[in-house]
Amino acid sequence: xxxGEQHRGGLGTDVVVYLCLLGIAGLQIVLAYSGNEGRxxxxxxxxxxxxxxxxxxxxxxxxxxxxxxxxxFIAVFTLFVLAAMQYGWTDSFRIINGVPFTRLH
Amino acid sequence: MSEAxxxxxGHGAGLSEASxxxxxxxxxxxxxxxxxxxxxxxxxxxxxxxxxxxxxxWPAPFKFSPSILNVMVMTFILxxxxxxxxxxxxxxxxxxxxxxxxxxxxxxxxxxxxxxxxIREWLSLIDEGVRLFQNPWGSGLFGAAFFSVxxxxxxxxxxxxxxxxxxxxxxxxGRYNADDxxxxxxxxxxxxxxxxxxxxxxxxxxxAR
Numbered sequence: 001x002x003x004g005e006q007h008r009g010g011l012g013t014d015v016v017v018y019l020c021l022l023g024i025a026g027l028q029i030v031l032a033y034s035g036n037e038g039r040x041x042x043x044x045x046x047x048x049x050x051x052x053x054x055x056x057x058x059x060x061x062x063x064x065x066x067x068x069x070x071x072x073f074i075a076v077f078t079l080f081v082l083a084a085m086q087y088g089w090t091d092s093f094r095i096i097n098g099v100p101f102t103r104l105h
Numbered sequence: 106m107s108e109a110x111x112x113x114x115g116h117g118a119g120l121s122e123a124s125x126x127x128x129x130x131x132x133x134x135x136x137x138x139x140x141x142x143x144x145x146x147x148x149x150x151x152x153x154x155x156x157x158x159x160x161x162x163w164p165a166p167f168k169f170s171p172s173i174l175n176v177m178v179m180t181f182i183l184x185x186x187x188x189x190x191x192x193x194x195x196x197x198x199x200x201x202x203x204x205x206x207x208x209x210x211x212x213x214x215x216x217x218x219x220x221x222x223x224i225r226e227w228l229s230l231i232d233e234g235v236r237l238f239q240n241p242w243g244s245g246l247f248g249a250a251f252f253s254v255x256x257x258x259x260x261x262x263x264x265x266x267x268x269x270x271x272x273x274x275x276x277x278x279g280r281y282n283a284d285d286x287x288x289x290x291x292x293x294x295x296x297x298x299x300x301x302x303x304x305x306x307x308x309x310x311x312x313a314r
Contacts, residue, residue, distance in 0.1 A: 011195065018188040025180045025304070029173065032309035042154075045305035053298045060187050060294040070126035074136060081144045085151065 017059040024052045135288045139295045142261075146299050149257055150306055153250050157310070164242035165311045166233070172226065176308050179222050180300065183262075186215030187297045190290045193273075197283040202276060205286060209273035212293065216266040223259050227252070254307055261296045269293065 031044050058064040063071055124130055157163050167173055193208035230251075234241040237248045272289045275281040 011192065014188060014191045018184060021184050021187075022181065025177075025184065025301070028305055028309060029177060032173075032305070032312055033169075037314075042306075042310055045309055046302075049302050049305050052301045056187070056294060056298050056301070060191060060297070061291055066128070067126050070128065070136070073126070074140060078140050078143055081140070082147045085144065085148055 013059070017055060020055060021052060024048060024055075129284050129288075132284065132288050132291070135291050139291065142295065143299075146257070146302070149254055150302055153254050154306060156246055156250050160244045160246060162243035163311070164240055164244065164247045165313050166230070166235070166240075166242055166247075167308050167311050168313045171229065173308065173312060175222060175226055176304055179219050179226075180304060182215050182219050182222070183297050183300050186212045186219070187294050189215065190269075190293050194283075194287050194290045197276065197286040200283075202279075205283075206273045206277040209269050209276075209286065209289075213266045213269040213273070216262050216269065216293075216296075220259060220262050220266065223255065223262070227255070251307060254303060258296070258299055258303055261299070265293050265296050 028045055028048050031041065031048065034041075036044070063074065125133055167176075189208050189212045193205050193212060196204035196208060235248045235251070237252060238245045240248055268289055272281055272285055276283075276286055
């Protein structure tokens with residue numbers, strides 16, 4: 001979208017998205033008290049948070065109105081960096097736990 | 106080649122190129138900052154997750170009242186401040202400087218209230234005995250991890266409040282334009298998005314049952 005141009009959709013769209021985000025935030029609280037614990041709960045909460053962030057980026061940060069090349073650049077760059085980071089974190093996890101090497105002794 | 110480019114020995118050729126992705130350079134700079142900041146928060150949150158997962162006696166100190174209720178109010182304020190920021194951006198794009206200033210100050214006020222509530226939450230935990238490397242409930246790493254994640258976010262909110270106020274006043278004074286308001290808005294929405302990950306990972310996975 002060119003600079004200074006009005007964003008697509010009116011204030012009505014913004015309010016609907018705002019209510020959606022509030023609803024999703026409420027859903028997270030419900031999930032947290034649903035009785036589930038551990039990895040299952042963590043995975044559900046993370047998926048809900050990703051959906052919430054995706055909606056906010058598209059509608060609040062107006063990425064959906066930007067050029068496709070910018071959207072692809074941001075998505076690929078961000079996801080690559082976040083994914084590449086996990087390559088190193090797994091080793092940190094091994095150091096914290098002292099596994100698998102300490103279990104050999 | 107123009108005379109100016111000839112004078113510059115051809116190096117001026119870039120001056121006539123279109124801006125990357127057809128957006129203003131400062132908006133692209135903000136997107137690049139947001140990407141790098143997303144990596145920073147990603148690293149901090151993943152580190153928190155790994156640490157929590159690897160520590161058997163990780164404390165779960167957050168009771169529904171007051172902690173989770175406080176978090177719910179903070180979330181409501183932050184998401185609402187994103188809406189007020191959108192209203193501000195629309196006003197700025199319509200050229201209504203007074204309305205834009207009003208809404209950006211409302212947004213900044215929301216951020217300030219969020220920061221105060223967050224500091225109150227911190228003080229409450231400190232009162233209960235949480236320190237950087239010790240607490241009454243379990244692993245001493247909890248304090249360092251909790252204060253690092255929430256502190257980094259609180260720092261972003263505080264900087265955002267200052268930035269919103271300064272940009273709003275300068276826009277009203279005619280020194281900044283609607284693009285500057287929109288770019289500041291991008292930063293504010295990003296701070297909001299980060300909070301969407303902090304709440305489940307830090308608070309909701311450590312509720313007292």
